[in-house]
Amino acid sequence: MNLEKYDKKPTRHGFGKGLVELGERDERIVVLGGDITGSVMTQWFKDKFPDRFFSIGVAEQNATTIAAGLALSGKIPFFASYGAFCALRNADQLRISVCYNETNVKIGGGHSGISVGPDGATHQVLEDIAFLRALPNMTLVVPCDYVEARKATVALGEMVGPGYIRFARSATPVFTRDDTPFTLGKAEVFRQGGDVAIIACGPLVWEALTAAEELSKEGVDARVINLHTVKPLDVETVVTAARDCGVIVTAEEHQILGGMGSAVAQAVVKNAPVPIEFVGVTDTFGGSGDPDHLMDVFGLRSQYIIKSVRKVLKRKQKEITGIQPITQVGEEGEGPVNYPKPLEKFLLDELHKAEENYPPKGVPAESLEPVT
Amino acid sequence: MDPRAILLIIHVYLCYNTRTTTLSVFICVYGSLLFICLPFVLIFTFLSFGQEKNDSSQHMPYTNERHSAEKLKDIATEIRRDIVRSLVVAKSGHSGGPLGSSDIFATLYFGGVMNYDPKDPRKEGRDRFVLSAGHMCPVLYATLANAGFFPRSELLTLRQFGSRLQGHPGRDMGLPGIETSSGSLGQGLSIAVGMAISDKLVDRNDARVYSLTGDGELQEGSIWEAVMAAGHFKLDNFCMIVDNNDCQIDGRVGDVMNVYPLKEKFESFNFHTIEVDGHDHAALLAAFDEAKSVKGKPTCIIAKTYMGQGVSFMEDDYTWHGKPPNDEQAEQALKELGVLS
Ligand SMILES: Cc1ncc(C[n+]2csc(CCOP(=O)(O)OP(=O)(O)O)c2C)c(N)n1
Ligand SMILES: [Mg+2]
Numbered sequence A: 001m002n003l004e005k006y007d008k009k010p011t012r013h014g015f016g017k018g019l020v021e022l023g024e025r026d027e028r029i030v031v032l033g034g035d036i037t038g039s040v041m042t043q044w045f046k047d048k049f050p051d052r053f054f055s056i057g058v059a060e061q062n063a064t065t066i067a068a069g070l071a072l073s074g075k076i077p078f079f080a081s082y083g084a085f086c087a088l089r090n091a092d093q094l095r096i097s098v099c100y101n102e103t104n105v106k107i108g109g110g111h112s113g114i115s116v117g118p119d120g121a122t123h124q125v126l127e128d129i130a131f132l133r134a135l136p137n138m139t140l141v142v143p144c145d146y147v148e149a150r151k152a153t154v155a156l157g158e159m160v161g162p163g164y165i166r167f168a169r170s171a172t173p174v175f176t177r178d179d180t181p182f183t184l185g186k187a188e189v190f191r192q193g194g195d196v197a198i199i200a201c202g203p204l205v206w207e208a209l210t211a212a213e214e215l216s217k218e219g220v221d222a223r224v225i226n227l228h229t230v231k232p233l234d235v236e237t238v239v240t241a242a243r244d245c246g247v248i249v250t251a252e253e254h255q256i257l258g259g260m261g262s263a264v265a266q267a268v269v270k271n272a273p274v275p276i277e278f279v280g281v282t283d284t285f286g287g288s289g290d291p292d293h294l295m296d297v298f299g300l301r302s303q304y305i306i307k308s309v310r311k312v313l314k315r316k317q318k319e320i321t322g323i324q325p326i327t328q329v330g331e332e333g334e335g336p337v338n339y340p341k342p343l344e345k346f347l348l349d350e351l352h353k354a355e356e357n358y359p360p361k362g363v364p365a366e367s368l369e370p371v372t
Numbered sequence B: 001m002d003p004r005a006i007l008l009i010i011h012v013y014l015c016y017n018t019r020t021t022t023l024s025v026f027i028c029v030y031g032s033l034l035f036i037c038l039p040f041v042l043i044f045t046f047l048s049f050g051q052e053k054n055d056s057s058q059h060m061p062y063t064n065e066r067h068s069a070e071k072l073k074d075i076a077t078e079i080r081r082d083i084v085r086s087l088v089v090a091k092s093g094h095s096g097g098p099l100g101s102s103d104i105f106a107t108l109y110f111g112g113v114m115n116y117d118p119k120d121p122r123k124e125g126r127d128r129f130v131l132s133a134g135h136m137c138p139v140l141y142a143t144l145a146n147a148g149f150f151p152r153s154e155l156l157t158l159r160q161f162g163s164r165l166q167g168h169p170g171r172d173m174g175l176p177g178i179e180t181s182s183g184s185l186g187q188g189l190s191i192a193v194g195m196a197i198s199d200k201l202v203d204r205n206d207a208r209v210y211s212l213t214g215d216g217e218l219q220e221g222s223i224w225e226a227v228m229a230a231g232h233f234k235l236d237n238f239c240m241i242v243d244n245n246d247c248q249i250d251g252r253v254g255d256v257m258n259v260y261p262l263k264e265k266f267e268s269f270n271f272h273t274i275e276v277d278g279h280d281h282a283a284l285l286a287a288f289d290e291a292k293s294v295k296g297k298p299t300c301i302i303a304k305t306y307m308g309q310g311v312s313f314m315e316d317d318y319t320w321h322g323k324p325p326n327d328e329q330a331e332q333a334l335k336e337l338g339v340l341s
Helices: A011-025 A043-048 A060-071 A083-088 A091-100 A114-119 A128-132 A146-158 A204-217 A235-245 A260-271 A291-297 A302-317 A348-355 B003-016 B023-056 B069-090 B096-100 B102-110 B134-146 B152-157 B187-202 B221-232 B263-268 B281-293 B327-336
Strands: A008-010 A029-033 A053-055 A076-082 A106-110 A139-141 A163-166 A171-173 A188-191 A196-200 A222-226 A229-231 A248-255 A276-281 B128-131 B209-214 B238-244 B272-277 B299-304
Touching (some): A011 A106, A060 A083, A060 A091, A083 A106, A106 A146, A128 A163, A128 A248, A146 A163, A188 A204, A196 A260, A196 A302, A222 A235, A235 A248, A260 A276, B069 B102, B096 B134, B102 B134, B128 B187, B187 B209, B187 B221, B187 B238, B238 B281, B263 B299
Parallel strands (some): A106 A163, A139 A163
Antiparallel strands (some): A188 A222
16 A cells, blocks of 8 residues: 555545535435534535525524424434534534434534634534533444545435534545445444454544554554444444454554543443553543644654554553553553643743844734743 | 045045145045045945945834824834745745734734733733634734834744744744633634623722624624623623624625625614724714723624735735745835835
């Protein structure tokens, strides 16, 4: 597998495209806007089917419940916003009016994960999977790339019942094709291997494949599983992987606590207890920064998957006797550095010195350099 | 070396040697030297003068005593420049709302309206400001820097990795003057109501609480729950400001989801309501004074503003809600704001 050759596109574009496809096929599809239709790509549907688009404004709780009302009237409503606001701001509406009611409401959670970048912690939703997978009746999909996001959107529209698709803002490699198999609720084995199973969802599937390539050079044969549907969980594929490989590493752009990895752990412990290591955000909030850089410092890259694989392989041979925290990634001290403390990167003294040259003469050329 | 010093040395040398030099050579050399050097002298003098002028334009932080409406206008322009500077280097962020509300912020912080101490940002009994529309933080950051809460140079760290100036205010980053995290629309107003209840009904002190919301933000249902509570508890120490630019991400507020009429809505929730031109500093000062004098009711100041005010190509254009100027646009903006010629 040549990992270099793929174009990049954001998964949100796949969602936008899938919605238009659905709209062409089914008159019952209606879309609700939450004032960010341009960034979560519901704009494409709005342009094509203006009569089936309703702008609700910045009112996510209302939009979610209006969607339930539309669904109870035979429509198939999609509502999309930032995941931070359409998975958690409207949590009780999702729980009661959508899931308890079993209404045919679909939510598109955009700009998910740390890769939203400079907007900062308030917009970087890292807890949505934990909540959504705890909701009875919910179907939760986290597609790995643009093509899969389109397929997942269409599949959700065709399925009956509450559904949520989690997609991201940044462009990530498009490595699946139109003919790559995709069925809701069925995990796909993207790479065969028997030494360790790496189970990932979303953009981390790409990182898992990269890690697997790297590990093969060390003689480690990793199986990579794309667990796009976090709920309902494909217990069979997960447990088979546990039995075949004997150890598992999970990877997701989400908190380790309560995420996809937790779901995998439950399935495994119940059926075929094997050591598992978790890659994800380590019980901390995000922060502003360049998306790629944030993925690095929050440990959401292949090198952390590799560290965790090495760790879990050691555990295969010898049980750990000490107590390690749930959120520890790899060996002690190998985990991500996470967000710096206040004034760690921009020292106050330096700022006071720079103040002598403020205001800059013309257009300031670049921002002050953080201390590295 | 200063050309004036070179001239002096030559002069001294020539004078010392007059006995060996004829007068005509003396005049000739001296005259031509003067002729050659004069332009340099002039340029040098001019340059060093310019330098001093530039240095003197570096102001001390503005104080929170009452500045005149005229001075507030200058300060608001200063704030707008700082917003443009911070956004152009951040390469992401919100331009329209912050520029449009700069006059409100200038008046609030430099019109003697709020009681605060930049040297002691957490002082007991201070007035507090909550930015409910968290995305408008570039204007709050620029204002706080101009008030001396932190160095203005720090504005050039906006949205960078590790900066105290997060894309939306993050209280955990400890930026002086930031009372609370915000960015999820509609939550800040309730926090402000909680603070006002604490000041007025628990601590029974004289502190006041101010909060600014966007007009699109008013679509959040929780806003009206906060408004209801402020009216219910008769929080006359509470003053909210609506930045009524009639713009939000998807278009005009009336088109995206109509929130009008506003005045009647707030009045029916037991608010004292003032409609004001949000770019008129004298009118804003009067409105804040009026709010302080009202007893038994909270006040809502509906400030009619234009998104992007002060930068011609952004004015009243909702597409400037959430993007920064690029280099050329920043240059144009700074020209219009009187920095560059
Ligand atoms: C709960 C929530 N929903 C959505 C957003 C995304 N968002 C940020 S600003 C904004 C528009 C707000 O409009 P307005 O308050 O009028 O601000 P302006 O565009 O005038 O700056 C939206 C929808 C958010 N920050 N929080
Ligand atoms: Mg507005």
